[in-house]
Amino acid sequence: MHMGEFDLIERYFKRPAHKAVLGVGDDCALLQPTAGMHLAISSDMLVEGRHFLSTVDPARLGHKALAVNLSDLAACGAQPLAFTLALSLPRADEAWLSGFSEGLLRLAEAHGCELVGGDTTQGPLNICITVFGEVPPGDAHLRGNAQAGDDIYISGTVGDARLALDVFRGTQTLEAAAFEQARLRLEQPTPRVALGLELRAIANAAIDVSDGLLGDLGHILKRSGVGAHIDTTWLQATQTFGNGQAAGITPLLASLPWNKRLDYALSGGDDYELCFTAPVNQRELVHAAAWEAETPVTRIGRITETPGLVVLDAQGQPLARRFASFDHFA
Amino acid sequence: MHMGEFDLIERYFKRPAHKAVLGVGDDCALLQPTAGMHLAISSDMLVEGRHFLSTVDPARLGHKALAVNLSDLAACGAQPLAFTLALSLPRADEAWLSGFSEGLLRLAEAHGCELVGGDTTQGPLNICITVFGEVPPGDAHLRGNAQAGDDIYISGTVGDARLALDVFRGTQTLEAAAFEQARLRLEQPTPRVALGLELRAIANAAIDVSDGLLGDLGHILKRSGVGAHIDTTWLQATQTFGNGQAAGITPLLASLPWNKRLDYALSGGDDYELCFTAPVNQRELVHAAAWEAETPVTRIGRITETPGLVVLDAQGQPLARRFASFDHFA
Numbered sequence: 001m002h003m004g005e006f007d008l009i010e011r012y013f014k015r016p017a018h019k020a021v022l023g024v025g026d027d028c029a030l031l032q033p034t035a036g037m038h039l040a041i042s043s044d045m046l047v048e049g050r051h052f053l054s055t056v057d058p059a060r061l062g063h064k065a066l067a068v069n070l071s072d073l074a075a076c077g078a079q080p081l082a083f084t085l086a087l088s089l090p091r092a093d094e095a096w097l098s099g100f101s102e103g104l105l106r107l108a109e110a111h112g113c114e115l116v117g118g119d120t121t122q123g124p125l126n127i128c129i130t131v132f133g134e135v136p137p138g139d140a141h142l143r144g145n146a147q148a149g150d151d152i153y154i155s156g157t158v159g160d161a162r163l164a165l166d167v168f169r170g171t172q173t174l175e176a177a178a179f180e181q182a183r184l185r186l187e188q189p190t191p192r193v194a195l196g197l198e199l200r201a202i203a204n205a206a207i208d209v210s211d212g213l214l215g216d217l218g219h220i221l222k223r224s225g226v227g228a229h230i231d232t233t234w235l236q237a238t239q240t241f242g243n244g245q246a247a248g249i250t251p252l253l254a255s256l257p258w259n260k261r262l263d264y265a266l267s268g269g270d271d272y273e274l275c276f277t278a279p280v281n282q283r284e285l286v287h288a289a290a291w292e293a294e295t296p297v298t299r300i301g302r303i304t305e306t307p308g309l310v311v312l313d314a315q316g317q318p319l320a321r322r323f324a325s326f327d328h329f330a
Numbered sequence: 331m332h333m334g335e336f337d338l339i340e341r342y343f344k345r346p347a348h349k350a351v352l353g354v355g356d357d358c359a360l361l362q363p364t365a366g367m368h369l370a371i372s373s374d375m376l377v378e379g380r381h382f383l384s385t386v387d388p389a390r391l392g393h394k395a396l397a398v399n400l401s402d403l404a405a406c407g408a409q410p411l412a413f414t415l416a417l418s419l420p421r422a423d424e425a426w427l428s429g430f431s432e433g434l435l436r437l438a439e440a441h442g443c444e445l446v447g448g449d450t451t452q453g454p455l456n457i458c459i460t461v462f463g464e465v466p467p468g469d470a471h472l473r474g475n476a477q478a479g480d481d482i483y484i485s486g487t488v489g490d491a492r493l494a495l496d497v498f499r500g501t502q503t504l505e506a507a508a509f510e511q512a513r514l515r516l517e518q519p520t521p522r523v524a525l526g527l528e529l530r531a532i533a534n535a536a537i538d539v540s541d542g543l544l545g546d547l548g549h550i551l552k553r554s555g556v557g558a559h560i561d562t563t564w565l566q567a568t569q570t571f572g573n574g575q576a577a578g579i580t581p582l583l584a585s586l587p588w589n590k591r592l593d594y595a596l597s598g599g600d601d602y603e604l605c606f607t608a609p610v611n612q613r614e615l616v617h618a619a620a621w622e623a624e625t626p627v628t629r630i631g632r633i634t635e636t637p638g639l640v641v642l643d644a645q646g647q648p649l650a651r652r653f654a655s656f657d658h659f660a
Contacts, residue, residue, distance in 0.1 A: 026472055026473050026474075026553075027403075027405035027406050027473070027536075027537060028370035028371055028405070028406040028408060028463070028470070029370070029371045029372070030368045030369065030371075030406075030465070031368065031371065032369070032467075033363040035366070038360045038361065038362055039362070039369070040358035040359070041358055041361065041412075041446060041447060041460075042358045042359070042447065043414040043415075043416050043447060043448050043449055043460060044449050045418055045449045045451050045456070045458060047451050047453030047454070048453075050451060050452060050453055072357040073358060075357035075358070076356070076358040076360075082371075084371060084372075085373075086373045086375035086458045086460075088375055088377050088456060116371060117371060117373060118373050119373055119375045121376075122377070123377030123378075123379070124456070126375070126377075126454070126458075128373070128375060128416045128449075128456075128458035130371075130416075130460040132371075135360070140358070142356055143356050143357070144356075207357060208357060
């Protein structure tokens with residue numbers, strides 16, 4: 001099958017422009033930003049074999065490619081607006097494109113985030129999305145805003161995505177139903193956009209957890225010039241919130257040996273949950289925000305004036321062991 | 331050598347933010363768009379072996395990666411503002427990164443276009459840049475604005491980039507000095523940003539020529555529901571403008587057999603010149619714009635009411651031969 005580049009874009013990705021002044025198909029897309037708002041921009045590149053397995057369902061991959069970008073907007077407290085998609089494909093596979101665009105555009109529509117342009121080319125599979133959102137000046141949660149004394153929170157659950165990856169790699173085993181649950185977390189993560197918006201003017205600092213909780217929290221600490229004590233009692237049992245969602249860790253993780261549980265939860269990666277800090281006197285507002293966003297949050301520690309990241313055991317004693325963090329090229 | 335992803339970004343790409351509220355290093359960059367302006371966005375992905383040769387000088391590649399995006403802004407008449415860079419690299423090669431970032435940032439600084447964020451990952455070499463510019467509402471030259479009777483123009487010279495590619499491929503030969511001249515056009519194209527800005531409110535439709543003059547003009551015709559007659563007398567000799575720049579074709583092309591010259595000039599590709607249309611009564615303003623932008627332009631034809639793209643010989647008779655256009659996946 002031969003199909004021109006332009007037909008490809010038209011057929012699978014073009015939708016009528018609503019927010020954009022001008023959408024897919026010209027040299028540039030044109031957006032009309034809301035006067036007085038800051039434009040939040042994030043760009044992520046996903047490479048086959050590194051960010052996803054070649055066998056992944058294309059609809060899930062389309063979802064994930066946008067989800068990881070929306071997750072960056074969520075961390076900033078920005079309202080999604082639009083995105084561009086650049087796609088390098090080995091061949092124009094209609095079944096793949098159909099699935100990929102379906103998963104991508106379903107998530108885009110759910111967030112009112114419009115595909116406004118992009119590029120397609122032939123080459124090794126590579127997906128680059130750049131996403132745009134809006135946030136009122138001063139409301140963005142930045143990495144450098146954490147204050148000594150702040151509570152530290154994590155949204156949703158952490159560790160399942162990495163557990164699924166280890167099952168794929170053959171270093172862990174899970175029963176089929178449990179694997180499917182973990183695998184969904186890996187392949188189809190939920191960007192915490194609603195929570196990010198609710199936390200405007202409540203949270204001080206935030207980051208989305210892509211490389212592991214401790215590693216990403218480390219970026220907040222470094223940028224803010226502070227340290228942290230991380231509790232581990234929240235890893236001892238699964239908590240379930242009002243809407244039935246688990247928080248902190250899932251039953252999957254709770255069934256693992258303690259050290260494995262720590263590894264997955266604290267340095268697993270690919271979680272796309274929000275790790276954020278907020279003043280102690282904002283606790284009620286944090287829980288109200290979580291309730292409004294229908295997203296459980298768990299308080300997991302405290303920002304300290306003294307630099308350094310200390311993980312405490314159930315008795316409040318520092319753990320001697322170290323935790324890895326994911327880093328490209330490391 | 332092992333170098334963390336974050337060190338990589340900091341070391342080679344981080345510059346103090348001037349225009350951006352928040353630059354490289356957080357989950358999102360933050361821009362403060364000018365109230366009332368439209369935001370023009372374009373994204374291009376460059377793949378090794380398809381858009382550049384693996385042996386290309388990294389500084390030239392850095393230049394080209396941004397130039398092809400600035401060229402899209404130029405086609406829209408937008409003032410460059412900022413860009414994001416997503417980079418997939420097989421390895422963290424310091425010499426390569428140093429050259430690439432130097433070429434990239436030199437062009438960025440020349441256009442006041444700030445690197446505000448991005449992503450680096452390990453994988454097959456792939457460069458994805460998304461660029462942002464501003465244009466007053468109504469001033470953007472869109473592909474669908476060409477009017478029957480409009481003059482058609484091309485900026486600078488066309489065909490040399492493809493000639494250089496054919497020398498690399500061994501299907502053409504050139505003397506060393508001539509090859510270096512053609513090669514610079516292929517490897518380090520000049521985005522016509524100044525011309526694009528000067529043509530605001532003068533040009534009707536515009537496109538940047540990346541896939542060949544006739545093919546790209548075809549996008550204007552299709553979108554505008556019009557046709558065109560293209561003259562070829564401008565291909566018969568090299569013209570030199572006041573500032574010494576050649577227009578239409580260079581002496582390199584003028585020395586080739588007529589049919590080869592047509593091929594290279596009309597369907598060569600990778601030129602990154604502006605093809606635009608303007609009303610006949612704007613001719614003086616077009617030439618004034620070209621003068622102000624220090625960019626020669628050549629009038630090459632006329633938009634017709636009747637659809638179809640007709641290339642005329644020196645006697646005004648339609649040429650029977652066809653011209654190819656570059657198309658990914660074709």
